[in-house]
Amino acid sequence: MTIRLLPEGTVNRIAAGEVVERPASAVKELVENAIDAGANLIEVSIKGGGRNSIIVTDNGNGMTKDELTLAVERHATSKLPDDDLLNIASLGFRGEALPSIGSVSRLNIESRARGANDAWSLSVLGGEKDSARPSSLTQGTRIEIADLFFATPARLKFLKTDRTELNHILDVVKRLAMANPTIGFSVFDEKGKRIRLDAAQGDLLDARLVRLSDVMGKEFAENALRIDASREGIKLTGYAGLPTLNQAYARSQYLFVNGRPVRDPLLTGAVRGAYQDLLARNRHPMVALYLEIPPMYVDVNVHPMKTEVRFRDAGLVRGLIVGALKHALADAGHRASTTVSAQTLGAFRPGAPPATVSSYPSTSRGSNLAQAASEYFAPLPGTEQPSVVAVEDSVVPFSDQPDAVSQEAYPLGVARAQLHETYIVAQTDRGIVIVDQHAAHERLVYEKMKQSLDEGKVARQGLLIPEVIELEEAQCQRLVERSEQFAELGLVIEAFGSGAVVVREVPAMLGKTDIVGLVKDLVDDLQELGDGLTLKERLEEVCGTMACHGSVRAGRRLNQSEMDAILRQMEQTPHSGQCNHGRPTYVELDLADIERLFGRR
Numbered sequence: 001m002t003i004r005l006l007p008e009g010t011v012n013r014i015a016a017g018e019v020v021e022r023p024a025s026a027v028k029e030l031v032e033n034a035i036d037a038g039a040n041l042i043e044v045s046i047k048g049g050g051r052n053s054i055i056v057t058d059n060g061n062g063m064t065k066d067e068l069t070l071a072v073e074r075h076a077t078s079k080l081p082d083d084d085l086l087n088i089a090s091l092g093f094r095g096e097a098l099p100s101i102g103s104v105s106r107l108n109i110e111s112r113a114r115g116a117n118d119a120w121s122l123s124v125l126g127g128e129k130d131s132a133r134p135s136s137l138t139q140g141t142r143i144e145i146a147d148l149f150f151a152t153p154a155r156l157k158f159l160k161t162d163r164t165e166l167n168h169i170l171d172v173v174k175r176l177a178m179a180n181p182t183i184g185f186s187v188f189d190e191k192g193k194r195i196r197l198d199a200a201q202g203d204l205l206d207a208r209l210v211r212l213s214d215v216m217g218k219e220f221a222e223n224a225l226r227i228d229a230s231r232e233g234i235k236l237t238g239y240a241g242l243p244t245l246n247q248a249y250a251r252s253q254y255l256f257v258n259g260r261p262v263r264d265p266l267l268t269g270a271v272r273g274a275y276q277d278l279l280a281r282n283r284h285p286m287v288a289l290y291l292e293i294p295p296m297y298v299d300v301n302v303h304p305m306k307t308e309v310r311f312r313d314a315g316l317v318r319g320l321i322v323g324a325l326k327h328a329l330a331d332a333g334h335r336a337s338t339t340v341s342a343q344t345l346g347a348f349r350p351g352a353p354p355a356t357v358s359s360y361p362s363t364s365r366g367s368n369l370a371q372a373a374s375e376y377f378a379p380l381p382g383t384e385q386p387s388v389v390a391v392e393d394s395v396v397p398f399s400d401q402p403d404a405v406s407q408e409a410y411p412l413g414v415a416r417a418q419l420h421e422t423y424i425v426a427q428t429d430r431g432i433v434i435v436d437q438h439a440a441h442e443r444l445v446y447e448k449m450k451q452s453l454d455e456g457k458v459a460r461q462g463l464l465i466p467e468v469i470e471l472e473e474a475q476c477q478r479l480v481e482r483s484e485q486f487a488e489l490g491l492v493i494e495a496f497g498s499g500a501v502v503v504r505e506v507p508a509m510l511g512k513t514d515i516v517g518l519v520k521d522l523v524d525d526l527q528e529l530g531d532g533l534t535l536k537e538r539l540e541e542v543c544g545t546m547a548c549h550g551s552v553r554a555g556r557r558l559n560q561s562e563m564d565a566i567l568r569q570m571e572q573t574p575h576s577g578q579c580n581h582g583r584p585t586y587v588e589l590d591l592a593d594i595e596r597l598f599g600r601r
Contacts, residue, residue, distance in 0.1 A: 023050020049162030
């Protein structure tokens with residue numbers, strides 16, 4: 001077969017297949033052009049999920065007649081003045097968007113350059129360009145795409161329903177809006193307004209939080225930690241949600257590189273690394289991070305859709321993200337998300353269904369906190385009153401605190417009672433706090449173990465009678481292979497024949513614990529984790545399991561000093577607002593909310 005050059009129309013459609021995958025791809029390219037043109041107001045109107053019509057209108061700089069004629073030619077762009085692909089300061093740069101769209105649709109462009117007296121219009125039909133003609137547009141640019149993919153009907157078969165295509169378009173606009181909070185965005189379809197985001201004012205970080213609140217929800221803004229860090233000329237800003245504000249999927253994790261929304265596995269890995277000991281493995285936090293990096297250290301010319309980038313030093317970027325997130329989470333201390341209190345109040349309301357908390361997974365190690373509290377405050381007629389360990393009204397202040405300081409001024413208050421031998425009720429100066437004693441103490445023990453591990457000072461307690469545990473041969477082998485790692489944590493395990501192991505020492509901080517149950521849980525963890533994690537990650541996973549076994553269990557009665565000791569340690573311990581599985585360790589109810597429950601407000 002003879003080698004030949006493809007016709008220009010075929011070449012353009014091949015290029016269009018890379019750039020314009022679906023209607024959302026066309027919207028992305030046009031909105032990015034509007035942003036590059038300096039617009040502060042962008043409106044998108046669609047019909048038929050983008051198949052029938054897409055109209056993007058902006059108030060940007062616009063184009064002259066000559067620029068308009070040249071704009072629909074392949075690889076014609078104003079965004080590479082020095083032809084340097086390593087110094088890209090705009091969202092677009094290839095000059096492929098308009099000609100690619102024009103080759104597979106009916107394209108019409110109207111534009112008026114800023115300060116010009118005349119506006120011009122130009123049409124492209126399946127790649128065939130007409131001559132420019134006068135128009136009546138008052139400002140900026142208006143681009144209309146009709147009958148997308150009419151020139152490549154096979155592509156239409158791969159599109160989804162109108163609703164699905166609409167959702168992809170909304171996602172694209174939201175991501176670009178999150179990256180540009182000072183620009184107003186709106187999206188309309190046959191049913192009316194879908195998105196209306198007004199331009200935010202003020203400081204950039206504050207403006208971003210307003211925009212993130214509009215896109216990700218008010219709950220995120222209320223429970224977001226501010227991120228502001230830099231390293232070796234790279235700056236990271238943005239917001240990260242508290243661990244107790246989490247989701248089943250990683251959809252609400254966003255990364256912007258020099259103002260460009262990107263989808264990069266580096267972000268997923270870095271976020272997982274920062275939250276790894278704060279959330280269960282099937283839960284994901286909400287984050288929006290903005291990376292400012294010198295253009296020469298990042299390559300954006302690696303994907304036709306420009307949604308992927310390559311970093312010259314990926315390790316440096318990952319380290320910056322992980323470090324900044326961990327620092328912000330540690331500074332949050334014992335803070336938990338406000339959604340926990342809202343869900344609990346919802347469970348208290350008359351006629352409310354049994355409480356199901358969607359922001360964190362349930363566990364068999366403790367009953368539902370909201371349901372237990374609801375049972376205590378509103379017992380059913382004829383049922384037995386729950387057990388309560390009363391506490392004396394007068395509480396002696398700790399000796400290391402000034403006498404003038406009221407204990408109710410502590411963030412988590414002072415203990416007043418214990419419910420069901422599982423939950424500590426504390427009084428604060430603003431209301432009450434209900435603490436899950438097992439979840440809280442689990443976090444305290446875990447953080448202490450991590451600190452001891454980092455310092456290489458994990459104290460061991462020798463067993464008077466070593467514990468022999470029978471297991472399957474493969475399980476024994478898996479434990480013995482990692483005996484050195486366990487020894488770093490204070491757990492000394494040795495082989496004891498082909499089907500058993502012997503435990504000779506345990507971490508002293510665990511106190512009296514179920515050694516057999518602990519070892520069997522460790523076997524399960526190792527089987528699930530496999531070899532995919534680093535040594536540090538494996539050790540922290542093991543620490544979490546050991547902390548769970550060494551913490552105060554539900555059903556144990558605590559005295560006054562023990563309950564107050566837990567509260568004070570929680571106030572001083574990072575991440576104590578959630579246990580190692582991402583569940584909240586306490587619920588705080590304001591007095592005003594409690595009064596509303598009883599109709600006093």
